[in-house]
Amino acid sequence: MQPLLQIQDLNLTVDGKPLVTDLSFSIAAGERLGLIGESGSGKSLTAMAATGLLPRAITATGAVTLGGQQVIGAPERVLNGLRGTVAAFVFQEPLTALDPLLRVAQQVAEPLRRRARRDGHELAGSALQREVLALLEQVALPQPERIARSYPNEISGGQRQRVAIAMALACQPQLLIADEPTTALDVTTQAEILKLLDGLVRERGMALLFISHDLPVVAEIVERVVVMQRGVAVETGPVREVFGAPQHDYTRALVVAAKAFDGALEGTA
Amino acid sequence: MSAVAATAPRARGSLTLWLGLLLVGLHIAVALLTLVWLPYDPAALTGGRLTPPSWEHWAGTDRLGRDFFTQIMIGSRIALIVGISAVAIGGLIGVTLGVLAAFATRLLDDALAATLDILIAFPTLLIAMLVVAASDTASLGTAVLALGIALSAIVARLTRILAKRVLLMDYITAARTSGTSWLGIVFQHVLPNIWPTLSVNFALQFGLAVIAEASLSYLGLGAPPPNASWGRLLQEAQGTVYTAPIGAIAPGIALVSLVIGVNLLADGLRDIGDPTRRGSR
Numbered sequence: 001m002q003p004l005l006q007i008q009d010l011n012l013t014v015d016g017k018p019l020v021t022d023l024s025f026s027i028a029a030g031e032r033l034g035l036i037g038e039s040g041s042g043k044s045l046t047a048m049a050a051t052g053l054l055p056r057a058i059t060a061t062g063a064v065t066l067g068g069q070q071v072i073g074a075p076e077r078v079l080n081g082l083r084g085t086v087a088a089f090v091f092q093e094p095l096t097a098l099d100p101l102l103r104v105a106q107q108v109a110e111p112l113r114r115r116a117r118r119d120g121h122e123l124a125g126s127a128l129q130r131e132v133l134a135l136l137e138q139v140a141l142p143q144p145e146r147i148a149r150s151y152p153n154e155i156s157g158g159q160r161q162r163v164a165i166a167m168a169l170a171c172q173p174q175l176l177i178a179d180e181p182t183t184a185l186d187v188t189t190q191a192e193i194l195k196l197l198d199g200l201v202r203e204r205g206m207a208l209l210f211i212s213h214d215l216p217v218v219a220e221i222v223e224r225v226v227v228m229q230r231g232v233a234v235e236t237g238p239v240r241e242v243f244g245a246p247q248h249d250y251t252r253a254l255v256v257a258a259k260a261f262d263g264a265l266e267g268t269a
Numbered sequence: 270m271s272a273v274a275a276t277a278p279r280a281r282g283s284l285t286l287w288l289g290l291l292l293v294g295l296h297i298a299v300a301l302l303t304l305v306w307l308p309y310d311p312a313a314l315t316g317g318r319l320t321p322p323s324w325e326h327w328a329g330t331d332r333l334g335r336d337f338f339t340q341i342m343i344g345s346r347i348a349l350i351v352g353i354s355a356v357a358i359g360g361l362i363g364v365t366l367g368v369l370a371a372f373a374t375r376l377l378d379d380a381l382a383a384t385l386d387i388l389i390a391f392p393t394l395l396i397a398m399l400v401v402a403a404s405d406t407a408s409l410g411t412a413v414l415a416l417g418i419a420l421s422a423i424v425a426r427l428t429r430i431l432a433k434r435v436l437l438m439d440y441i442t443a444a445r446t447s448g449t450s451w452l453g454i455v456f457q458h459v460l461p462n463i464w465p466t467l468s469v470n471f472a473l474q475f476g477l478a479v480i481a482e483a484s485l486s487y488l489g490l491g492a493p494p495p496n497a498s499w500g501r502l503l504q505e506a507q508g509t510v511y512t513a514p515i516g517a518i519a520p521g522i523a524l525v526s527l528v529i530g531v532n533l534l535a536d537g538l539r540d541i542g543d544p545t546r547r548g549s550r
């Protein structure tokens with residue numbers, strides 16, 4: 001069977017300067033893959049390239065197939081059809097993930113309605129409201145009715161991130177792309193959101209592309225990792241192998257740093 | 270302490286709003302009144318020439334003996350028509366161009382941005398004068414159209430910058446990944462989010478348009494005589510500013526009160542319209 005997302009020899013450049021070089025990996029349906037690397041290593045751009053959302057300034061070559069459709073060079077109309085059903089995003093910044101001028105209920109309702117229309121039926125009125133509340137409950141938001149009526153600035157960062165996850169789920173995507181979804185949150189909230197994502201992805205059999213610069217976070221939620229450094233994949237493989245016996249210097253440094261951090265935590269405990 | 274911090278901006282916001290409402294409401298009321306009732310026939314010679322303000326003539330009479338207050342009232346109507354129409358024309362053209370530029374390919378966007386910068390380098394009044402001069406009849410319509418076109422460049426540049434900033438937000442990318450069309454993004458996310466800033470700018474443009482129309486009339490390029498534009502009243506008062514200063518003071522006060530009122534109103538409305546400013550934190 002063809003993988004859900006296949007990236008083959010992807011090269012991204014801006015004004016001739018390479019940002020991502022000869023990157024290849026694939027994600028099968030239901031598979032969970034981690035993309036790990038320091039800030040600026042090209043992780044977000046890779047995710048954008050996978051869904052055809054690259055900024056105009058950036059040139060892409062290579063092959064990206066999402067849900068069996070070639071993405072690079074595809075017209076916006078084709079991509080639009082693909083995006084609503086195949087992939088959905090959760091981002092790093094809970095502050096900019098939601099439109100500040102729309103109530104939570106309106107923001108969650110929009111992808112729900114569009115998804116329903118694609119499946120050939122209209123969703124509106126109280127049926128739509130019920131679906132919105134059901135989704136807010138699935139992402140474990142307390143008092144979903146109150147949250148549904150709130151504006152984004154009236155709820156916490158962790159709650160906003162849960163709403164963003166609900167919006168992504170509303171699309172019923174086969175692939176969820178989470179770009180550092182916990183980086184901007186405090187440690188406790190971080191753990192809660194990770195647990196939530198993990199549960200939701202398993203429950204629904206969704207594939208997951210999880211992007212992070214934080215090794216322990218990635219190790220917790222994915223099966224396979226791609227380690228990136230300055231736009232190049234330096235190591236790929238199952239989480240246990242890559243982090244248990246790192247082959248590349250950069251991966252080794254990441255593992256050592258994570259262990260040192262854990263050690264420091266235990267030392268103070 | 271926090272209670273004080275939370276209520277202070279709201280109190281200030283509502284004072285701004287009420288003052289703005291009062292001033293603008295007054296002008297609108299007067300403008301509507303002129304449609305059905307005027308103290309005197311604006312063309313009738315009702316008293317002595319250049320008489321000072323009195324109980325019969327609140328703002329005195331002009332050099333032909335016509336009631337000056339009647340003309341100021343008609344001026345309110347003209348100023349409102351000019352301001353609203355010019356902003357409507359400028360806003361429609363400007364917002365459309367600005368949004369298109371924000372979505373356009375890099376090359377088209379650069380070209381549009383450069384054109385707008387050049388247009389904006391010329392003063393609004395100068396562009397308006399050129400448009401009026403190019404059309405052979407001076408009428409209120411030409412003046413309004415000219416001002417609208419001149420303003421559209423300013424609106425377009427602002428819209429383009431604001432829209433680009435909104436387009437960088439994650440919720441736009443999320444909307445695009447969930448399959449929202451670009452028109453959907455414009456109407457659902459971009460326009461509402463740039464509206465608070467844009468509407469305050471529209472108020473500024475309204476003021477600019479009213480002042481520019483007064484200047485055009487002052488230069489004899491605005492509405493022709495039966496229309497008592499404040500600019501024309503000011504021009505007519507020029508020769509008699511020492512003997513009958515009310516002729517310059519009254520239209521001046523009318524003009525300033527309308528321009529300030531609209532700006533206060535816009536500021537106040539922005540504060541209630543924007544959930545992030547409603548002091549809920």
Ligand SMILES: Nc1ncnc2c1ncn2[C@@H]1O[C@H](COP(=O)(O)OP(=O)(O)O)[C@@H](O)[C@H]1O
Pocket residue numbers: 014019037038039040041042043044045046055057058
């Ligand atoms: N629109 C853009 N134009 C030019 N360069 C960009 C753009 N977006 C990102 N970059 C560059 O591409 C590199 C990779 O960025 P990104 O994928 O966001 O990194 P990561 O997500 O791994 O932190 C960075 O060096 C960044 O400066």
Ligand SMILES: [Mg+2]
Pocket residue numbers: 043044045179180
């Ligand atoms: Mg990133």
